[in-house]
Amino acid sequence: MKQLIEILENIKPGVDFKKEKHLIDDEIIDSFDIVTIVSQINEEFDIDFPVTEIMPENFNSAEALYKVITKIIND
Amino acid sequence: MSFLTIKYALFLFIAILIYYIFPKKYRWITLLISSYIFYYISSKFLTIFLLISTITIYLAGLFINKINISEKQLSKNIKPEEKKQYKNNIKKQKRLIVLLTIIINFGILGVLKYSGFALNNINHLLSIFNTPPMPIMTFVLPLGISYYTLMALSYVVDVYRGKLKATKNFGKLALYLSFFPQMIEGPISKFDQTAKSLYEGHKFKIDNLIYGISLIILGVFKKLVIADRAGIYVNNIFKTTPHGLPMFLGAILYTLQIYAEFSGCMDIVLGSGKMFGVNLPENFKRPFFSKSIQEFWRRWHITLGAWIKDYIFYPISLSKLNMKTGSFFKKHLPKSLAKFLIVAFPLLFVWLYNGIWHGASFKYIAYGLYYYILIMIGILLAPLLLKIRTKLKINQENIIYKIYEMLRTTLFVVIGMMLFRSHSLMTFIKSFMNLFKKGPINIMDFGLKPFDFIVLIIYIIALIIIGIYQEKGIVIYDKIKKQNIFIKYLIYFVAIISIIILGIYGKGYDTSSFIYGQF
Amino acid sequence: MIKKIISFIIFIIVTILTLYIISPIFIPKWTKSEDNYITKIVRGYYAEKDNSLDILFMGNSDMYRGMMPIYLWNEYGIASYSYTSSGQRMWTAYYVLEDALRSQNPDIIVFNVDSFNFVNHSSESCYRKAFDNMQLSLTKLKAINDPIYEFSLFDKLSFIFPVLRYHSRISELTKEDFKEAYGYHTFETKGQDMSADIKPFEAKDIYMENRYETVAFPEKTKAYVNKIVNLCKKKDIKLILVELPSGDSWSYAKNQTMTKYAKEKNLPFLDFNLLLDEMDFDWNHDTADGGDHLNIYGALKVTKYMGKYLKENYDIKDRRKDKNYADWFETSKIYNKNRKNLINGV
Numbered sequence: 023m024k025q026l027i028e029i030l031e032n033i034k035p036g037v038d039f040k041k042e043k044h045l046i047d048d049e050i051i052d053s054f055d056i057v058t059i060v061s062q063i064n065e066e067f068d069i070d071f072p073v074t075e076i077m078p079e080n081f082n083s084a085e086a087l088y089k090v091i092t093k094i095i096n097d
Numbered sequence: 098m099s100f101l102t103i104k105y106a107l108f109l110f111i112a113i114l115i116y117y118i119f120p121k122k123y124r125w126i127t128l129l130i131s132s133y134i135f136y137y138i139s140s141k142f143l144t145i146f147l148l149i150s151t152i153t154i155y156l157a158g159l160f161i162n163k164i165n166i167s168e169k170q171l172s173k174n175i176k177p178e179e180k181k182q183y184k185n186n187i188k189k190q191k192r193l194i195v196l197l198t199i200i201i202n203f204g205i206l207g208v209l210k211y212s213g214f215a216l217n218n219i220n221h222l223l224s225i226f227n228t229p230p231m232p233i234m235t236f237v238l239p240l241g242i243s244y245y246t247l248m249a250l251s252y253v254v255d256v257y258r259g260k261l262k263a264t265k266n267f268g269k270l271a272l273y274l275s276f277f278p279q280m281i282e283g284p285i286s287k288f289d290q291t292a293k294s295l296y297e298g299h300k301f302k303i304d305n306l307i308y309g310i311s312l313i314i315l316g317v318f319k320k321l322v323i324a325d326r327a328g329i330y331v332n333n334i335f336k337t338t339p340h341g342l343p344m345f346l347g348a349i350l351y352t353l354q355i356y357a358e359f360s361g362c363m364d365i366v367l368g369s370g371k372m373f374g375v376n377l378p379e380n381f382k383r384p385f386f387s388k389s390i391q392e393f394w395r396r397w398h399i400t401l402g403a404w405i406k407d408y409i410f411y412p413i414s415l416s417k418l419n420m421k422t423g424s425f426f427k428k429h430l431p432k433s434l435a436k437f438l439i440v441a442f443p444l445l446f447v448w449l450y451n452g453i454w455h456g457a458s459f460k461y462i463a464y465g466l467y468y469y470i471l472i473m474i475g476i477l478l479a480p481l482l483l484k485i486r487t488k489l490k491i492n493q494e495n496i497i498y499k500i501y502e503m504l505r506t507t508l509f510v511v512i513g514m515m516l517f518r519s520h521s522l523m524t525f526i527k528s529f530m531n532l533f534k535k536g537p538i539n540i541m542d543f544g545l546k547p548f549d550f551i552v553l554i555i556y557i558i559a560l561i562i563i564g565i566y567q568e569k570g571i572v573i574y575d576k577i578k579k580q581n582i583f584i585k586y587l588i589y590f591v592a593i594i595s596i597i598i599l600g601i602y603g604k605g606y607d608t609s610s611f612i613y614g615q616f
Numbered sequence: 617m618i619k620k621i622i623s624f625i626i627f628i629i630v631t632i633l634t635l636y637i638i639s640p641i642f643i644p645k646w647t648k649s650e651d652n653y654i655t656k657i658v659r660g661y662y663a664e665k666d667n668s669l670d671i672l673f674m675g676n677s678d679m680y681r682g683m684m685p686i687y688l689w690n691e692y693g694i695a696s697y698s699y700t701s702s703g704q705r706m707w708t709a710y711y712v713l714e715d716a717l718r719s720q721n722p723d724i725i726v727f728n729v730d731s732f733n734f735v736n737h738s739s740e741s742c743y744r745k746a747f748d749n750m751q752l753s754l755t756k757l758k759a760i761n762d763p764i765y766e767f768s769l770f771d772k773l774s775f776i777f778p779v780l781r782y783h784s785r786i787s788e789l790t791k792e793d794f795k796e797a798y799g800y801h802t803f804e805t806k807g808q809d810m811s812a813d814i815k816p817f818e819a820k821d822i823y824m825e826n827r828y829e830t831v832a833f834p835e836k837t838k839a840y841v842n843k844i845v846n847l848c849k850k851k852d853i854k855l856i857l858v859e860l861p862s863g864d865s866w867s868y869a870k871n872q873t874m875t876k877y878a879k880e881k882n883l884p885f886l887d888f889n890l891l892l893d894e895m896d897f898d899w900n901h902d903t904a905d906g907g908d909h910l911n912i913y914g915a916l917k918v919t920k921y922m923g924k925y926l927k928e929n930y931d932i933k934d935r936r937k938d939k940n941y942a943d944w945f946e947t948s949k950i951y952n953k954n955r956k957n958l959i960n961g962v
Binding site (some may be wrong): 546548582594611 | 782
């Protein structure tokens with residue numbers, strides 16, 4: 023989880039990813055950011071983030087994103 | 098069938114009547130029948146294409162379903178070493194089905210809409226080699242094919258992705274694809290957005306009727322009073338491509354025209370849907386309040402942008418090829434440049450597709466590329482602009498700065514619209530060059546009187562004021578609903594009288610042609 | 617619930633009424649010579665006191681140029697009016713007659729038959745000039761619904777609510793549009809369109825000479841002329857068919873057809889084109905536009921003959937001693953002044 027927060031802060035500095043719960047709804051991160059984030063996640067967690075998981079719910083908060091990453095690793 | 102005819106009003110009235118007369122569980126059938134009658138009236142035997150699309154996605158969905166079910170049953174018996182291979186096989190099978198469906202559906206659309214353009218260009222090439230040209234057939238397009246094809250493919254891909262479970266109910270799927278208000282200009286809805294609402298019968302609520310009629314009146318007003326009025330000037334100015342200010346005004350008025358017409362049409366569409374208790378997705382969200390081009394395309398023709406994002410942008414940007422290339426760039430290039438490159442590739446496809454979706458010509462391709470270049474420049478310049486802003490101590494949240502961003506975005510959009518409206522890319526370039534020359538022309542020479550300009554200016558001011566309230570989250574319709582009955586009727590009265598007096602319809606009155614002429 | 621239904625119905629009624637009430641503002645005011653004063657002719661007719669007119673002149677533009685009702689008043693005390701439309705076809709003539717008889721019951725109607733064989737439509741402007749100032753009545757509704765006009769549903773609605781046709785004039789409305797929208801004022805010419813122009817008719821010696829041609833009386837138009845004849849008979853009105861001097865639309869052939877018809881219907885038919893010498897008529901001087909229409913000089917000559925004819929053959933009422941017609945003297949004074957100014961080019 024800490025690793026994930028680091029990634030996020032690297033890509034989008036100035037946002038409090040520990041607290042924010044409406045990253046997508048409030049348009050704090052956009053589709054370009056998502057692609058950049060996923061690219062970094064793929065590298066660091068050694069996964070292939072599938073298109074099927076690109077959903078607003080999964081990116082609205084760091085926790086939600088971490089849950090998805092875990093799910094992908096376990097599959 | 099055009100929305101602005103007595104024919105459509107009558108059709109809508111009868112469709113609504115029949116809908117609510119039937120018992121709830123059969124209401125979706127009346128919708129399906131109404132939709133196909135509407136479609137047949139508009140497209141006659143071309144209805145077969147709509148049916149073909151529906152059948153292909155229905156079967157594709159069922160096949161994928163079957164594969165999923167058999168996978169669940171069989172996967173227990175698969176040894177762990179073979180699991181990955183097995184899963185890949187399953188994926189390949191499903192992919193094949195989706196690919197086939199895409200080829201059939203895009204194939205139909207491609208031949209009907211784009212073969213003329215493609216063959217034309219091939220023939221130009223052939224003529225260079227002195228080869229005789231290939232015969233070109235022009236086709237009448239089935240109504241809404243650009244819209245329902247996208248909707249059909251979104252269904253199949255969503256089933257493939259596991260977002261949806263394929264439906265066994267052919268009628269339900271057919272209704273999703275053919276709901277008549279969406280057939281003329283969209284919106285492009287996803288299966289999980291509208292299918293359920295279309296299928297379940299809705300209880301009669303007078304509020305839905307009133308809301309629907311209100312939206313329709315608003316749409317008619319935007320089209321007849323604003324769009325068609327601006328259109329008079331636009332049509333005249335784009336015939337002659339003059340210099341300077343009048344040309345620029347033409348581009349602005351065209352932007353206004355297409356906004357009023359398209360969003361007005363959407364009002365009629367959503368209003369029609371609402372009268373059946375169905376909520377169709379919005380296509381416009383105060384687009385001229387956008388602070389960037391990316392934001393503009395999230396507020397203008399929203400459902401097209403969403404479709405392209407979900408079915409072109411993400412699949413390409415998250416593909417192995419793009420991800421591997423991205424990683425490579427990240428290792429060897431500065432951060433911002435790497436970000437730029439990781440989206441540059443998928444975005445090219447996004448904007449090429451956006452362009453060509455609008456029409457089969459180089460002009461439209463150029464239109465898409467225009468926004469591509471703007472966005473790419475924006476991404477490249479972002480860190481530099483941030484530095485400048487910090488140096489000048491300009492706060493991004495400052496209202497003046499926000500207004501600047503909105504005006505800047507609107508300016509880019511106006512130029513884009515000028516290209517969109519020009520006869521060809523060449524004519525646009527000529528017109529654009531002419532913008533900076535001065536000409537002896539008067540803006541009153543293009544069919545509009547000062548009175549007309551005042552009407553348009555009042556509308557723009559109203560748009561800004563109402564937009565500001567809506568940006569703050571205030572829903573205008575709810576505010577009106579709370580007023581007393583006299584004020585409510587007064588608003589409708591003013592709207593209807595305005596449409597009748599200010600609307601551009603019928604013949605104009607020309608004194609000279611009425612002077613005693615022939616017997 | 618009832619309250620909601622009632623308020624909705626009231627809303628509908630108010631909206632429709634508003635459209636009806638504001639429409640006259642948008643109708644163009646055809647009050648100048650280039651529009652042949654049509655608005656004044658029609659609205660001036662409605663301004664006449666009910667049942668005060670003894671003779672009506674009806675027909676097309678030949679009639680409103682060629683007859684001079686004020687002469688008949690000055691000379692014989694005859695209370696008459698020219699209630700006409702430009703480019704009038706026989707079907708319009710019938711409905712204009714029906715409309716005329718809503719407020720008047722004349723003893724005599726003099727009807728110009730010039731367009732008896734025209735089967736095509738008048739121009740849109742002629743149809744609108746005939747109907748837009750016509751009061752809304754059962755007659756008007758019957759007329760616009762008559763399939764012979766081939767009016768679309770939108771057209772028909774626009775005859776009841778002219779704002780639908782003329783709404784684009786919102787950007788050019790003038791004070792006159794508001795002032796002349798409502799109310800009826802006497803037209804001092806009693807329906808005459810005065811022109812002092814002189815343009816000689818070139819073919820004056822040959823236009824009535826062709827003795828070989830024949831002209832049929834089309835069934836389409838005859839049906840409506842029959843209706844005119846029958847309506848006059850029913851109302852006990854003496855109908856006189858006439859053809860005012862017309863260089864470009866009359867011929868000997870047409871004369872023969874109309875003479876035959878008049879004989880069948882036992883009606884008098886006065887063809888002024890064959891009475892030119894008796895009237896001392898001069899095609900070089902008495903036409904305003906080269907033979908199409910008469911000017912005030914020609915109109916005077918025609919009216920003089922008409923007056924004598926009426927006096928000799930009919931029982932005419934002299935209204936000059938009648939207190940109810942006192943205003944005709946004032947009107948005639950205004951007319952005479954205007955006529956003098958017109959002749960002097962003022």
